[in-house]
Amino acid sequence: MSAAAKTELHRRGELGRLRTQLEALDRAHHRRPELSAARPDRIATGFPALDLQLGGGWQRGALHELLLPDGGCGALEAFLPRLIAPPAVGAARLVAWIDPNHWPYPPALRQAGLDLARCLVVRPRDTREQAWAIDLALRSGACDVVVAWLHHLDDRSLRRLQLAAEEGGALGLLLRPQGFARVASPAAVRLLVAPLPSRAPARRRLQVTPLRCRGGAVLGSDAVVLEWSRDPLDEPAPAALRAGAAVANGNDTHGNDTHGNDTHVANACAGSRDSGVRAVRA
Amino acid sequence: MHDGARERVVAVSPRAAAHGVAPGQTLSAARALCSGLVALRLEPEADARLLARLAAALLRFTPDVCRERDPALRAGAAGLLLEVGRTAFHFGGEESLATQVTAACARAGFATQLGIADTPEAARVLARAGELAGDPEPRHAPRAGTGLFAALPWQALAPSVEVAAACRALGVRTIGELLQLPRAGLATRTSIAFVQQLQRLLGELEEPLERIAPPQFFDEELEFEAPVNDAGALLVAAQQLLTEAVEALAARGEAPLVAAFTFVPPGKAPPWSLDLAPSAPTRDVALLVTLLSHRLEHEQRQRRQAVALVEKVRLVVAKTVPLAAEQEALFAAGRDRGAERTAAALIDRLAMRLGREQVRGVEARCDPRPERAFGWRAAGAVATSAAQQPVAGARPFELAGAPQPCAVTCDERGQPLRAVRGPERITGGWWDGNDVERDYFEVELADGTRSWIFRDAAGAWFRHGAFS
Structure with missing residues (x-):
């Protein structure tokens, strides 16, 4: 065997060992998602690029607004599995859904890993009752997450909800139509979400524009493209290669969706069973 | 202490005894010995009832x-x-x-x-x-x-x-x-x-004993010395009754499901009642008292007046459920008394204003039809162990109340043009006359939004959900 061949063999062995180590780290990360959160009051989104924007992830004890288009954009699919995961410390509390007309489809919640015993579905009859119920649920200290599909609500009531979330340590998630992006809101975090065409059947993509983030990084309103796969067997390619491909694709085929050089591309495999995350900044 | 015309002392408290009051004295003699004497009438039947209540409580x-x-x-x-x-x-x-x-x-x-x-x-x-x-x-x-x-x-x-x-x-x-x-x-x-x-x-000689049978249901009342109109006093009385009820029922391995309070005003005013139905059966008296205080507060706001004078509080527990000592958890794992209590309090406060049927929990059901794969249950009730049937394909977070007819363009194989997944055939329901035979597809529109559509046996297309 030549010296070159020996070196090559050695290099490959070293690479294999490193890969195993990385995978082990990845698995540990997957099992203990809270490790990725720098602070205990944060819940990692599963997308490091978004975590960076949000200053560590979703904030416990704060109101979040997702401004969504009609129809299945995929935001719940991307974010709910991490949001509703039981906290690493302390008892799991309720996950409340408060809306006159909407409630999540329970089998999908189970696929997302939610123990349905934690699930509380409240159907108020009008917006006034809805605001009251959200306020009570956030304030009670009995809920980990309170989700509501909310249309118009006056500024004072919204401010009360933000205070209620702070008081009860609950994460409030308001799903609102995109039109409200132009209306000021006291919510601690506001994200404008838009779907992007996917690049593989099992994968989905989203573009998220932070409109406001209390305590987040000063990255302004840079749009983030998130990609995840539902298929746990969707073995991601080596990061560098994939990042290159993603950037190439993003710029060539969907150039309009991104904001020029400020775009951060994140690839994530965030299926319900496996949400190991690999991401790169391009 | 009624002894014909003359009232006699039957029993004395230690403090009265210290003044020289002793059983057998006439009441007037006792009063002469102790100026501040508080005399209570002897009521053998009431004493017997009280002892029976204590005995029932000790049955646990x-x-x-x-x-x-x-x-x-x-x-x-x-x-x-x-x-x-x-x-x-x-x-x-x-x-x-x-x-x-x-x-x-x-x-x-x-x-x-x-x-x-x-x-x-x-x-x-x-x-x-x-x-x-x-x-x-x-x-x-x-x-x-x-x-x-x-x-x-x-x-x-x-x-x-x-x-x-x-x-x-x-x-x-x-x-x-x-x-x-x-x-x-x-x-x-x-x-x-x-x-x-x-x-x-x-122990050389056996002793015959007379055992007490547990009471069937709990029905007791407390009478105030003087009528009260203070919610605090009512709560103290209610707590006493609830403690007894919970202990008496615990003796039989049960817990109250509905606790019916009746508040009797003095005179001829009609009594008013209040049913306390905790979201989950519980032996937690403090939680029940918290619920009752919320109810009383709510009641007051409804009537826009303070609690009326009350002379007597009666508690009847007519509905009970078996509850093993260690089955009181709202959540099977990671249970935490404080969390359970706040959750139950939240559920009950929501239900008080919105109605119990508007505040619900969900459970998985073993049914292949997507619209029947889950069911509602009382919020906070301990979930029955759901059938853990693995679901083949991804399910959407939003399911339409009823499938909406839609137009779908298909390719030459009869599959929707924008299908990213499918067909997933779902059949079943012959057992209740609502049988379905559907081929489900996940389709992605040009903007990246995804829907869950199906083709029924007749070939018509319906939109059934959105992968939001």
């Missing part, structure tokens, strides 16, 4: 609770016998059980003098000895031991006056000395009944 420690028919009990006291030999280990041993019994009695408003021994008579002797010594601590004789009561004075046997005189004449001081005397001689000097008592003490 053992199924064998017996009424004590000891004529030697001092006036104002009542006795109960608990057969705890088989159940004590559930409560951490006999000493720990004694502490818990004392605490349960104290919660019900009784002072106790406990004796624990192998035979009822020995237990009685220990309790009496404690009382003679003025020491309320429970006394505990080790198993099959005569040592402890051998050293006790014979007065602890509560002998009759004649027997006591005979004992004094014999010159004995302790029970041990009595037991060393030849039985036949002792019988002639004292009485046959006394020797039989000694035999029961040693």
Whole structure:
């Protein structure tokens, strides 16, 4: 065997060992998602690029607004599995859904890993009752997450909800139509979400524009493209290669969706069973 | 204390006794001795009811609770016998059980003098000895031991006056000395009944006991000395009743499901009632009281007036559910009493304003049809173990109330043009007449949004959900 061949063999062995180590780290990360959160009051989104924007992830004890288009954009699919995961410390509390007309489809919640015993579905009859119920649920200290599909609500009531979330340590998630992006809101975090065409059947993509983030990084309103796969067997390619491909694709085929050089591309495999995350900044 | 025309003292409190008041005196004599004397009328029936309630509460420690028919009990006291030999280990041993019994009695408003021994008579002797010594601590004789009561004075046997005189004449001081005397001689000097008592003490003679049957349901009331209109006072009374109800039901392995309170105003005003139905059956009295206080507050706001005068509070528990001691969790794993309590309080407050049917929990159902793969259940109720049927394909977070007809363009194989997944065939329902045969597809529109559509057996397309 030549010296070159020996070196090559050695290099490959070293690479294999490193890969195993990385995978082990990845698995540990997957099992203990809270490790990725720098602070205990944060819940990692599963997308490091978004975590960076949000200053560590979703904030416990704060109101979040997702401004969504009609129809299945995929935001719940991307974010709910991490949001509703039981906290690493302390008892799991309720996950409340408060809306006159909407409630999540329970089998999908189970696929997302939610123990349905934690699930509380409240159907108020009008917006006034809805605001009251959200306020009570956030304030009670009995809920980990309170989700509501909310249309118009006056500024004072919204401010009360933000205070209620702070008081009860609950994460409030308001799903609102995109039109409200132009209306000021006291919510601690506001994200404008838009779907992007996917690049593989099992994968989905989203573009998220932070409109406001209390305590987040000063990255302004840079749009983030998130990609995840539902298929746990969707073995991601080596990061560098994939990042290159993603950037190439993003710029060539969907150039309009991104904001020029400020775009951060994140690839994530965030299926319900496996949400190991690999991401790169391009 | 009603004794014909003249009222006599039957029992006295320690403080009254300190003033020289003693049983047998007339009330006027007692008042002369103690100016601030508070006289309460003797009500044997009420006392019996009270004792029955205490006995029912103690049934949680053992199924064998017996009424004590000891004529030697001092006036104002009542006795109960608990057969705890088989159940004590559930409560951490006999000493720990004694502490818990004392605490349960104290919660019900009784002072106790406990004796624990192998035979009822020995237990009685220990309790009496404690009382003679003025020491309320429970006394505990080790198993099959005569040592402890051998050293006790014979007065602890509560002998009759004649027997006591005979004992004094014999010159004995302790029970041990009595037991060393030849039985036949002792019988002639004292009485046959006394020797039989000694035999029961040693377990040589069986003692017939009268067991108390657990009550079927709880129905008790508390009467205020004077009518109150203060919610705080009502809550204290309600807490007392709830504590008794919960303990009485715990004796039967049950918990209240609906607690019906009736508040009776003085005079002819109509009573008003309030049903307390916790979201999950619970033995947590503090939680029930919290719920009741919310209800009272709500009631007041509804009526826009303060609580009316109330003379009597009555609690009826007509509905109960079996609840094992360790099955009280809202969540199977990672249970936390505080979290359960706040969750139950939230659910009940929501239900109070919105109605119970608007505040629900969900559970998985074993049905292939997507619209029937889940069901509603009472919020907070412990979820039944859901059938863990693995679902083949991804399910959307939003499911339409009813499938909406839609237009779909198909390719030459008959599959939707924008399908990213499918077909997933879902069939079933023949058993209830709503059988379906559907081919589900996940389709992605040009903007990246995804829908869940299906083609029924007739070839028509419907949109059934959105992968939001």
